[in-house]
Amino acid sequence: MDFEDTPEEAAFRKQVRAWLEANAPKGAGAGMFSANLNEAEALKIARAWQAKKAAAGYAKITWPKEFGGMGGTGIQNVIYSQEEANYNIPGGFFDIGLGMCIPTVMAHGKPEHLERYVKPALYGEEIWCQLFSEPAAGSDLAGIRMRAEREGGEGGDWIVNGQKIWTSGAHYSDFGIVVTRSDPTVPKHKGLTFFFVDMKSPGIEVKPIKQISGGANFNEVFFTNVRIPDSQRLGKVGDGWKVSLTTLMNERLAIGGGGGALGTDQLIELARKTIMPDGQPAIRNAAVREKLADWYVQGQGLKYTRFRSLTALSKGQTPGPENSIGKAVSAQRGQDYSAFAMELMDMGGILNEAELVHYKAGFQASWLMAPAMRIAGGTDEILKNIIAERVLGMPGDIRVDKDIPYNQSPGVK
Amino acid sequence: MNFDFSDDQKLLKDQANKFLSDKSSLKVVRRILDTDETYAKEVWKGIVEMGWTGTTIPEAYGGIGLGHLELCMIAEELGRSLAPVPFSSSVYLATEALLIAGSEEQKQKYLPALAAGEMIGTLALSEGTQAATPKTMKVSFEGGKLNGTKLPVPDGDIANFAIVVVKTGSGSDEKSVSLAIVDLAGAGVTHAPLKTLDPTRNLSTVTFNGAPAELLGKQGEGWAVVQQVLDRAAVLVAFEQIGGADAALAAAKDYAMNRYAFGRPIASFQAIKHKLADMYIKNELARSNSYYGAWALSTGAPDLPAAAAGSRVAATEAFNFAAKENIQTHGGMGFTWEFDCHLFYRRAKWLSLCLGSHLSWKDRLVSELEKRNAA
Numbered sequence: 001m002d003f004e005d006t007p008e009e010a011a012f013r014k015q016v017r018a019w020l021e022a023n024a025p026k027g028a029g030a031g032m033f034s035a036n037l038n039e040a041e042a043l044k045i046a047r048a049w050q051a052k053k054a055a056a057g058y059a060k061i062t063w064p065k066e067f068g069g070m071g072g073t074g075i076q077n078v079i080y081s082q083e084e085a086n087y088n089i090p091g092g093f094f095d096i097g098l099g100m101c102i103p104t105v106m107a108h109g110k111p112e113h114l115e116r117y118v119k120p121a122l123y124g125e126e127i128w129c130q131l132f133s134e135p136a137a138g139s140d141l142a143g144i145r146m147r148a149e150r151e152g153g154e155g156g157d158w159i160v161n162g163q164k165i166w167t168s169g170a171h172y173s174d175f176g177i178v179v180t181r182s183d184p185t186v187p188k189h190k191g192l193t194f195f196f197v198d199m200k201s202p203g204i205e206v207k208p209i210k211q212i213s214g215g216a217n218f219n220e221v222f223f224t225n226v227r228i229p230d231s232q233r234l235g236k237v238g239d240g241w242k243v244s245l246t247t248l249m250n251e252r253l254a255i256g257g258g259g260g261a262l263g264t265d266q267l268i269e270l271a272r273k274t275i276m277p278d279g280q281p282a283i284r285n286a287a288v289r290e291k292l293a294d295w296y297v298q299g300q301g302l303k304y305t306r307f308r309s310l311t312a313l314s315k316g317q318t319p320g321p322e323n324s325i326g327k328a329v330s331a332q333r334g335q336d337y338s339a340f341a342m343e344l345m346d347m348g349g350i351l352n353e354a355e356l357v358h359y360k361a362g363f364q365a366s367w368l369m370a371p372a373m374r375i376a377g378g379t380d381e382i383l384k385n386i387i388a389e390r391v392l393g394m395p396g397d398i399r400v401d402k403d404i405p406y407n408q409s410p411g412v413k
Numbered sequence: 414m415n416f417d418f419s420d421d422q423k424l425l426k427d428q429a430n431k432f433l434s435d436k437s438s439l440k441v442v443r444r445i446l447d448t449d450e451t452y453a454k455e456v457w458k459g460i461v462e463m464g465w466t467g468t469t470i471p472e473a474y475g476g477i478g479l480g481h482l483e484l485c486m487i488a489e490e491l492g493r494s495l496a497p498v499p500f501s502s503s504v505y506l507a508t509e510a511l512l513i514a515g516s517e518e519q520k521q522k523y524l525p526a527l528a529a530g531e532m533i534g535t536l537a538l539s540e541g542t543q544a545a546t547p548k549t550m551k552v553s554f555e556g557g558k559l560n561g562t563k564l565p566v567p568d569g570d571i572a573n574f575a576i577v578v579v580k581t582g583s584g585s586d587e588k589s590v591s592l593a594i595v596d597l598a599g600a601g602v603t604h605a606p607l608k609t610l611d612p613t614r615n616l617s618t619v620t621f622n623g624a625p626a627e628l629l630g631k632q633g634e635g636w637a638v639v640q641q642v643l644d645r646a647a648v649l650v651a652f653e654q655i656g657g658a659d660a661a662l663a664a665a666k667d668y669a670m671n672r673y674a675f676g677r678p679i680a681s682f683q684a685i686k687h688k689l690a691d692m693y694i695k696n697e698l699a700r701s702n703s704y705y706g707a708w709a710l711s712t713g714a715p716d717l718p719a720a721a722a723g724s725r726v727a728a729t730e731a732f733n734f735a736a737k738e739n740i741q742t743h744g745g746m747g748f749t750w751e752f753d754c755h756l757f758y759r760r761a762k763w764l765s766l767c768l769g770s771h772l773s774w775k776d777r778l779v780s781e782l783e784k785r786n787a788a
Contacts (some may be wrong), residue, residue: 001482001708002415009414075414159668218545267785268779283783286776296782297727301698304705307416314414322697329694387693388686392666395681 003307005079006314012076016058016083019221023052024087032333035385040147042090043172049089050124053335059122060098067106067114074313097121097128101177105196108234117175129173129199130247131164131221138166139382141179142189142241143401145412146223148180150230150237158182158195158198159224166376170206170219173199178248181238182405191406192240195228200224213368264296267341270358274344282344295337302330321391328383335370338363416704422486429490432459437496439753443615445497446756449784451570451606451615457498461530469512475525481645481711485652485703492653493660495760497613499533499568501653501767505646506567507534510576514592514630514638523574523594535572537563537619538639540607544773545578547590547636552621554579554593554628559601559621567767569617570606572597577621578639581632591635595626611759644721648706651728654764655699660730661757662692663737665742672744684741692735699724699731719785720776729765729774736761 005013025045037045054068061077063069070076088184102121105113120126129224137143146162160180170176176197183191197204203226208216235243271283271292282288307325311317341363342349354360388394401409418426437456443688445453460466468484470476484504491500505788508527510581511534526532538545540552540563552561559577566575574596582589597604601624609616630638666689679685706724709717740747747754765771 001418001704001711004415006415015617071511085599125519264631265786266783268782272783272786283779289779290772290775292782293726293778296700296778297723297730298698300705300723301701301727304701307414308701308704310414322701325694325697328690329698384690385683386686387690392662392686392689392693394666394670394689395678397683398677398681 009075009079009314012072013079016080019056019058020083020087023056024084024089025049039172043093046090046093047124050094052397054123055401059094067118073316075310078310078313082100093127093169093172094119094121094124094128097126097173097175100130100247101128101196104168104177104194104234104243105248108194108243109196110231126174127169127172129167129169129198131167131170131176131178132244132247133166134163135165139379141244142192143409143412144181144192146181146196147184148182148193148228150182151227155230157230158193158228160197160223160228161209162223164221164223165209166218167206167221168218170199170221171208175199176221177234179244181406182237182240184412185405186238187403188401188406188409190238192244193237194234194240194243195232196234197226197228197232201228212371213365233349245351262338262341262359262366263354264292264299264337266359266362267295267337269294270341270344281306287343291337291340297334298329298333302326321387324383324391327378328380328387331370331373332380332382334366338367338370339378342367416708418482418486418704418707419602420628422482422748426490428463429465429487430478430493433490433494433496436602437494437498439495439756440496441511442495442497442756445613450500452568453497456496457500457530460496460498460500464528465500466508466530467528468504470508470524470528474520475528475530480709481648484649484735485707485710488649488652489656492656492764495613495657495756499535499571499615501646501650502535502568503527503533505649506536506642507572507574507576510536510592510629510642513641516629516632519594519627519629528785530574533571534569535566535568535575536639536642537566537569537575537577539563539565541614544769547587548581548585550580550590552579554581554591554626557625557627559593559624559626560601562618562620562721564606564618565609565616566604566619567617568615569597569604569619570615576629577626578635585634586779588633590639590776591632592629593626594629595621595624599624601625601731609763611763612765613756613760614679628663634689640718644717646768647721647774648703648710649668650764651699651703651706651724654728654732654761655696655703657757657760657764658692658696658699658732658735661739661754661761662689663691664753664757665689665735665739668743668746679742681725688738688742691733692738695727695731695734699727701728719778719781722781725768725774725777726771731767732757732761733771 050059057070060069061072061080062074065071098121102118105117121128123305130143134144134146136145146160146164148158148160151157151159176199178197179194181191203224205222205233207220209218209220210216263379271288272281274282276282276285305322309323312319345358348357351357352361352364354388357364406412433483436459437453441453441456444450462726464477465487467476467482468479468487472478513524515523523532527534540550544550552559552563559579560707569575574594577593577595579591579593580589581591590729596604601622602619604617604619607616607618670678672679703724706720709720740754740758743752
C-alpha cells in the first residue's frame with residue numbers, strides 16, 4: 001500500500017509536465033465562474049489551448065488515435081488532469097461536448113457524421129451542448145414534452161416545438177443533442193426520438209437564467225417550429241430513450257479533482273482565529289470541535305475513496321461502486337460547513353463583502369451556490385436511489401406511468 | 414497509486430472469512446450470550462492454530478512476523494462475524510504494548526506465549542464511568558505492589574496477565590503515570606465479570622490488594638505509551654467496526670428484500686432505500702479513512718494520531734448507525750431476542766466505547782488538526 005505512481009505512470013507524468021511547462025499559457029486567469037475574465041476572453045484562451053492539446057493528443061487521452069485521441073488509459077487521463085490543474089487555464093467549455101455529445105454521435109451517427117463533427121469538436125472549433133432537461137422533466141428525463149413531428153413521410157424533416165432548460169453553454173454552442181417526443185400516444189419511454197441540431201437554426205432562442213447566486217451559468221432554450229433534417233436523427237424513430245442512456249453512461253468518472261478551494265483547513269484556521277463571546281477561540285468550544293471532527297472525517301473519507309478509485313484505474317480496472325458516493329456526500333457537506341463558517345463570523349457572516357470578510361467571502365459564495373450542487377447532475381435523492389439500486393441491488397421504484405400512453409399519464413395535459 | 418491491500422493480504426482476508434463463517438457463526442455468539450461462558454474457546458483455539466495471535470510478533474519471538482496491514486484484514490473479518498473471543502485485548506492492546514515498551518526479558522517471556530496462545534493479555538485502563546486521565550486515576554504502584562480497582566477491564570476474566578495503567582507518583586500529570594504488568598492469577602488479585610450490554614465480550618472488575626507486579630517501560634512514561642497503543646488499536650478496532658457495519662447492512666438489505674408490506678418488498682420504498690444508501694455511504698467513508706489509518710500504522714507515519722482518530726471516528730459512526738438502523742429496518746421483529754439484530758447493536762456499542770468514547774476521539778482528532786493548522 002502506497003501513494004506512488006507506477007514507473008509507467010511516473011514516466012507519463014514526467015512527459016505531461018514537460019509538455020505543459022513548454023506549452024501551457026501562463027497567468028491565464030481562472031475558470032469559467034471567475035470574475036477575472038469575461039466569458040468571451042476565457043473562451044478565446046480556452047479554444048486556443050484546446051487546439052494545442054488536440055494536436056498533441058492530450059485532448060482525449062482515452063480515445064483511439066483514429067479519432068484524434070492518444071489511445072491511452074483512464075489513469076493517464078487522470079494524471080493529465082492533475083497536472084493541468086496546476087495551471088490556471090479556463091476550462092469547462094468542451095467537457096459536455098467531448099464527454100457526452102460526441103460519444104453519442106460516435107455510437108449512433110453515420111460515418112459521415114464522424115468525419116464532419118469529431119475533429120472540430122476536439123480542436124475546440126465547435127462547441128456542443130446537451131438539450132435534455134425541461135421545466136417539467138428533470139430527474140424523470142423520459143417525461144420530456146418537446147414535440148417533434150415529421151413533415152411528409154419517411155425521410156421528411158422534423159418540426160420541433162417546446163422548451164429545454166438548465167442547458168450549460170447553449171449561448172456559445174454550435175450544436176446540441178436533443179431528445180424529443182415524437183409519439184405521445186405510446187408509453188413515455190417508447191415515444192422519444194433523438195437528434196443533433198444546429199444551434200443557429202431559425203426558431204431557436206437561448207435565454208440565460210438568473211440564479212439565486214445572481215450569476216447565469218445555464219440557459220433556457222426555446223424551440224419554435226425548428227426544422228431538423230431527418231439525416232440528423234441519432235438512432236431509430238422511437239429509440240430516443242436508448243440513445244439518451246448512451247449519453248448518460250458517458251458521463252465522465254469524476255475522480256480527478258479534489259473538491260472546492262475552501263475546506264476543513266480554512267474552517268479550522270477560522271475557528272482558531274475567531275474569538276467567541278466567552279473570550280475563547282472558537283476552536284476551544286466543544287460544539288465547534290465536534291463539527292470540525294465530523295467534516296474532517298467526511299472529507300478524508302471522500303479523499304481516500306477517490307484514491308481507492310484511482311488505484312483501481314491504475315490497475316486497469318473499472319473503479320468500484322464506492323466511487324458513486326462522492327457527489328452524494330460532498331454537496332451537502334459543503335452546504336453545511338459553509339453555513340457553519342458564516343455562523344462563526346457572527347452577524348458579519350451574512351455580509352457578502354469580499355474586502356471585509358474572511359477568504360474573500362468565499363464561504364458565503366459557496367453557501368449561495370450550494371443548493372445548485374445538490375441538484376445539478378443528479379439530486380441527492382436520485383443519487384441515493386442510484387446507490388440503493390445499482391450498488392446494493394434494491395428494486396427500482398414502482399412507476400405508475402410506465403405502461404400507459406404518455407398523453408394519458410398523470411400530470412400530462 | 415497503489416492505495417489498496419495486496420492480493421496476498423486479500424487472500425488472508427478470504428481465509429479468515431471462510432474460517433469464521435464456518436467456526437464462528439452467530440450461533441456461537443448466541444451461545445456466549447445465553448450461557449456463563451466468557452468466550453468461545455474452540456474458536457480461539459482455531460485462531461491460535463492459524464497464527465493470527467502472532468501476526469505482528471517478529472519471528473524471533475515466536476510470531477509469524479507479518480505486518481499491521483495483515484492484522485487489519487483479520488480484524489475486519491473478526492468484526493463481521495462478531496467473534497466472541499479476547500482477540501482485541503490480547504493482540505491489539507497487550508501485544509502492541511509489549512512490542513512498544515517491553516524490555517528484552519519481558520518480550521522473551523510474554524511474546525512467544527502470546528503468539529502460541531498459551532497466554533492471553535489485556536490492558537487495564539478504566540476506573541469507573543468516566544474517561545481515565547492522569548488526574549483522575551487512583552490505582553497505585555509502589556514498592557512493587559499494586560493497589561486499587563480497575564473497571565471495566567476488557568477480557569479481565571479471561572486474560573492471564575494485564576498491563577495496568579497506574580499512578581507512580583503523587584502528581585496529577587502525565588509524568589505520574591506508568592505501566593505495570595501483573596499476573597492475574599497471582600497473589601493479591603481478584604476479578605469478577607460485570608453485567609454488560611454486550612455479554613458476548615467479557616468485561617471485568619479487577620481488584621489489586623498488594624499484588625506483586627513489575628514496570629513495563631520506564632517509570633513516568635506510561636501515559637505516552639498508552640496513547641501509542643490506543644492509536645494502533647483504534648485503527649485495528651476500526652476494521653472490526655467496518656466488518657460489523659457491512660454485516661449489519663447486508664442483514665438489513667436481506668430482510669428488506671424479502672419483507673412485503675403494502676403489496677411490495679419494503680426494499681422498494683425510498684425511505685428504506687435511502688436509509689440503506691446512507692449506511693453504505695458511512696461504511697465506505699469509514700473504510701477509506703481506515704485504509705489511510707492502516708497505511709499510517711504500517712509505515713509508522715507521523716500522521717498516525719490523526720489517521721487513527723479519523724479511522725475510529727468514522728468507523729464508530731458507521732457501525733453505530735448501521736446497527737441501529739438495521740433494527741429499524743426489521744421493524745418489531747428486530748427487537749426480538751430471536752432475531753440477530755441485537756447482537757450487532759450490542760457489539761457496535763461495545764466497540765465504540767472500548768477505547769474511549771466517540772466524543773473523546775473527536776476531541777483527540779481536533780487537537781491533532783489544531784496542532785497541524787497552527788504549524
